[in-house]
Amino acid sequence: MKLKVLSASILAGVMSMACNPGKYEKSEHGITVNVTPTGENSVRKVRLQVMDDKIIRVSATPDKKFAPDNSLVTVPQKENTEYTVSETDSTLSVITSAVTATVSLSTGDVKFYDRNGKLIVSEAEGGRSFSPIEVEGTKGYTVRQVFESLNDEEGIYGLGQHQSDEFNYKGLNEELFQYNTKVSVPFVVSTDNYGILWDSYSLCRFGNPAPYKQLGQVFKLYDKDGKGGALTGTYVPAKVEEQTIVQREDSIYFEHLIRKELKHVVNLPQDFNYYGSHVTYEGEIEPSESGEFKFILYYSGYISVFVDGKEVVPERWRTAWNPNSYKFSVNLEKDKRVPLKIEWKPNGAVAYCGLRVYSPVDDKKQLDMSWWGEMQDQIDYYFIYGEDMDDVISGYRTLTGKAPIMAKWVMGYWQSREKYNTQEEVLSTLAEFRKRNIPIDNIVIDWLHWKQDSWGSHEFDRDRFPDPKGMVDSIHDMHGHVMISVWPKFYVTTEHYKEFDKNGWMYKLPVQDSIKDWVGPGYLSSFYDAYDPDARKLFWNQMKDHYVPLGIDAWWMDASEPNIRDCTDLQYRKDLITPTALGPSTKYFNAYGLMNAEAIYDGQRETNDDRVFLLTRSGFAGQQRYSTATWSGDIATRWEDMKAQISAGLNFAASGIPWWSMDIGGFCVEDRYVAAAKEYLKTGKETPDMKEWRELNTRWYQFGAFAPMFRAHGQWPYREIFNIAPENHPAYKSVVYYINLRYDMMPYLYSLAGMTHFNDYTIMRPMVMDFTADKATRSIGDQYMFGPAFLVAPVYNYGATSREVYFPAGSDWYDFYTGKEINGGQRLSVAAPYERIPLYVRSGSIIPFGPAMQWSDEKPADIINLYVYAGENGEFVLYEDENVNYNYEKGNYAVIPFKWNDEKQTLTIGERAGQYPGMLRNRRFNIIKVSKDHPVGYGRENKGVEVAYNGTAKTVKL
Incomplete structure (x- = not known):
């Protein structure tokens, strides 16, 4: 690799020159360069602001002035940083003690150099674009910014936590939005010792800026009889007396519920019983070009994909109510027809399946780093330089806030399940741990501890929890702590809903569209607008009035994407939470969890001096400052899902947020494990599926003992180790060993917690962070360092x-x-x-x-x-x-x-x-x-x- 070096003429430019208003304006924090626009929506102004010796904010706009500063993710910086300005005939540069940022006067493109003049990263020529967008009367831009790949061996990590088991994002694509099991954070860190924080709250795309295409938009399709224009879909019902359906499918895109009814999936046969059925899509695809085609598979139930007779996706499974996405690539030749076959076994009354694709992209362009944002005022990003990857993450936390030190008990073992239904279940479970001498610090009370029709009341159902204060006191007497599930969701019949609604702080469309949840007969509800500061205060005050007097120690902020309705298209998800107090949800779609976390953290810090702990299913840049841990959502109980959590957790850590957790054992359980557990309870026999269930949990507990948070949770079968296996079983012995080891490590763990705050340390560490020079580590996403x-x-x-x-x-x-x-x-x-x-x-x-x-x-x-x-x-x-x-x-x-x-x-x-x-x-x-x-x-x-x-x-x- 040839190094591009900053020219001596730039380094020797006139320092602290007199301001030339025709070219640029200088301010206390940096410079604004005026660029002659080449078109109606081309760049007019590029601003460089010095945030720190190693941090430069870049803003670009086609407008005559920049939008007001109102970043949700950054925090005020403490002091101004000294810098100088250098000018040549074609460039202007801002120079600090560590980096130089250089702007082209003709194009506005920005390049970044280290103190020795080595080029670190560069905006690609012509890689910036603005397209006007107007939503709900608010104007903005759909934007794109491309950075040139200077080092094809570079490793890029971060972007939050995703489930396709991808690790090094160099040359990959990722769509950034919030959803159950998907946590998007628009930040990456590079092995070339820089980071990019993309300051956008809308739907974003890293890599390819376009949405995936339907198969028929990329390939010529042929059904199994060779007729063009479609594949063949064959729907075989579970019951022989029901009719098999055969039809031509011009796309495989059965991903979303119909909006109004919210019962059936668009384009699938509507009068077909999917539970236990067998569906096959088959035929041939013919590409019009050669190269690597990148596919995304969306699925519930059991699914496998075959291309040209090869199994490119071995069988995967996901529960019907919470589908998953998985990505894979296939090299194909122009005009060569190859067989495509999808074997699908839905296992729910509602079923989801989709297969979409990207056409090949030039290898060089694919390696460039591209950021796309659906709706922004302007392009805004932060370049962060560091001596190493840890230093880059330190710069990220300088910008977005320090991570507080968690209470020591947070690092202990947490026991949870969906769910403890009674006060007796909670107390007897904790007592059983104490009786068996299995260390534990925390027990979790999940959703529906309230009366069935009272979601959002923050009141326990006294029939099942007769003495909530006495229950919490008893937990404390057993030297435990308790975390409780609190959603930003309220049934319309609750007083809390009415309190929000009278101030205009509840989202209206969920009620207008009569969206009812899955509880009992289904209840009408909505979510509060966390973007309103007064609504956030009310949310905490309701918790303070009802939960704080009980002595609750920690808060589980579930469904904070926010998840008003599963399995709907992104546009409807945006419609359900718009407008926000700040503007259209299209512009602020990804930051709800951050705003909700702020409500709790700020509220509790004003209430008492107990350390705040939040567990949230969504995350965003800056969330670490609110003492927040994120968990990986309602993942499945499959080996491939366990493996995916390793790379998911490592990339989340590389996103600058140090506290992460997962449901040890997986949340959504395959039917075979449920049946095996029932059989074991009945007969005491370890069936093959029960044997595998125990081994899966054992291996997952072993992994979980070396995560920042050590927490088991999931649907039935019960997740306590004494409910998984008897004392003489190797599963039981292994799990208890690692729980004990976790407590032995407590001085080490708590010291790491101190390092996360004082040194901006990362606890769960990709190997590449500690061994950056060893290129073999750049694609290792299935092992890691736990501390140094x-x-x-x-x-x-x-x-x-x-x-x-x-x-x-x-x-x-x-x-x-x-x-x-x-x-x-x-x-x-x-x-x-x-x-x-x-x-x-x-x-x-x-x-x-x-x-x-x-x-x-x-x-x-x-x-x-x-x-x-x-x-x-x-x-x-x-x-x-x-x-x-x-x-x-x-x-x-x-x-x-x-x-x-x-x-x-x-x-x-x-x-x-x-x-x-x-x-x-x-x-x-x-x-x-x-x-x-x-x-x-x-x-x-x-x-x-x-x-x-x-x-x-x-x-x-x-």
């Missing part, structure tokens, strides 16, 4: 007892269980017995393990087992504070630094810095060295060199 020490390699294939792991060069690695050393820079097949996840520790790691505990703060860590992994120098900082309040913001915390000198084989325990009320002033460290010549697997009882510590620095020879 652990390499985690989840097992996601049924029956697997081994898996391949890549050990990056530059470090050596130790098997966590045996202490055996493995040299870096190689790919190995490693053992993965049923009860263990492959887990390795990087050389130079220092890991503090605490005492055995049943909850996160059961006892002080007065003795810490400090494992030191030799082979290279290492550092770690133990962070401690009061665990539950915000006094750390006032400086009330303590840190103890550790340094390992590998050459001298010495560990220095540094002087403790800081203090806080209740601080442990004297403790012991049991130091255990692990090395090639002294392999030691992890164990609570291992004996090493014991050192008494009172806050004064000590150096220990090991």
Whole structure:
């Protein structure tokens, strides 16, 4: 790769020149360049604003002036940054101590350079476009901005959390909108050490700016008899006495419910019983060009896709009420007809299936980075430079807000299910954990704890929960915490709905269209307008009046996309929540979850000093500042879904939001597992499906123990480990082992939580973040680092007892269980017995393990087992504070630094810095060295060199 270098003439340009108003205007924060427009909707003004030494905001507009600043995702910056301006005959440049941003005077295109003049990233020539759009009387632009690919080996990560198991987004396409299991965040970070934050709240597309096309728009279609114009659809019912339907299909696009009835799927045969049926679409497709065609498959039920006789999509499954999308690519030749076959087994009364496609794109153009936004005032994005990928994410949080430190109990184990229906179920479940000595910190009360007809009342159904305050007190007495499900949804009969509605803060169309939910006979409801600041205050005040007096510890903000109606087209979803207080939903579609989170965070911070915790099903740029964790939604109980959560979680972490969770075991359960669980309850026999169910949960728990949040949840069968398997079963033994290990790791975990706040650290880390120079890591999305020490390699294939792991060069690695050393820079097949996840520790790691505990703060860590992994120098900082309040913001915390000198084989325990009320002033460290010549697997009882510590620095020879 040839490096493009900033010319000496730019670097040597006249600094701090007098403002030339014909070319540009200079302000306190940057410059505005005036560009001669080449057309009616071409760029007139380009503005560069210096936010930080490493952060430049770029705005571009075809208008005569810029829109007012009103970013929802960024926070006010604390101080102005010094910069200078340089001019040549063709360019203007803004120069800081770290970066230079250069604007072409003729086109307005922007290029970014580092301090040495190396080109980092560049807007593509002619890559900016504006198309006028008007929605509900509000004018704006549909925009596109393309960045040239300077390094085809670059890795690009982020964009939130999606379910197609894609990892490195270089050259890929992703549509950015919010939906159950899909969380869109318009931010990416590159291995070339820069990030782009695209400041847009509308529907966006990364990569191809166009929507996917129907098959008939891209291919010539032929049915199974060779007749042109369509494929053959054959609908075979489950019952032999019902009629088989055969019809020609000019597209495979059965993705949305009919709007008015909201019962049937558009274009599918309406009088056909889909439950248990078998549907086949078959024929041939003929492309008019050669190349790689990118498909997107939308499905519920069981589905497989075959192209040219090859199974390009092995069988996948998704529940009928919550379809999924999956992407795949196929290379095809011009004018060569190839067979296409879709095998589909719907398993619901309503069924969904769709197959759409992108035509081939020139390889070079596909590698360019393209951002498209449906409705914006102008183009607005932030260029963020860093010394490494962590530094880029730090810049992102400088712009969008720090991540607060979660309470320590948040890092413990969470137990949930859909759902605990009574007070007795809640308390008996927590009591059972305590009885069995299985550590736990939190139990979750899901939806419908209210009366059936009272969604939004925030009142418990007293028939099932007779004493809510007493229940919460009992949870606290058992040293637990409780999170409760609160939706932004209100039945029209509730007083809370009426309180919003009289102020115009409820969305009208759901009521006008008589949209009823799935509860009982179906109830009429709507969602509140979270874009209105006064509506947000009311939302919190209603919670404060009803839930806070009970002592509820955490808030589960479900359906915060917002999800008023499943399985409808995007336009109707926008219609259901428009207008917002800020303008048409087309413009603000993606930011609802951010606004809703702000309501709770700001409200609770004004109410008490307890640390806020929100769990939300949607996420957006900046959400970390509201002490919010996002979970991956109502995913399925399939091995492929478990695997997809690895890359999904890693890209979400790379999106700058450190707290992420998933439903361990998957939420939506295949019928076969339900039947197996019922059979087991009846006979006590472990059927093949029950055996697989237990193994799936075991492997998922192993993975979940190394996620930022450790939380099990899902539909029936019950998700507590003692309801999954008996005590003598390897599934039970393995899950309990990893729950215990999670608590042993608490000093390490809580220190990482401190790092997320003070150092803008990322806990769940793509391998590429720590080993960016090792190009082999750029496409590894199925293993990761958990903090600086652990390499985690989840097992996601049924029956697997081994898996391949890549050990990056530059470090050596130790098997966590045996202490055996493995040299870096190689790919190995490693053992993965049923009860263990492959887990390795990087050389130079220092890991503090605490005492055995049943909850996160059961006892002080007065003795810490400090494992030191030799082979290279290492550092770690133990962070401690009061665990539950915000006094750390006032400086009330303590840190103890550790340094390992590998050459001298010495560990220095540094002087403790800081203090806080209740601080442990004297403790012991049991130091255990692990090395090639002294392999030691992890164990609570291992004996090493014991050192008494009172806050004064000590150096220990090991």
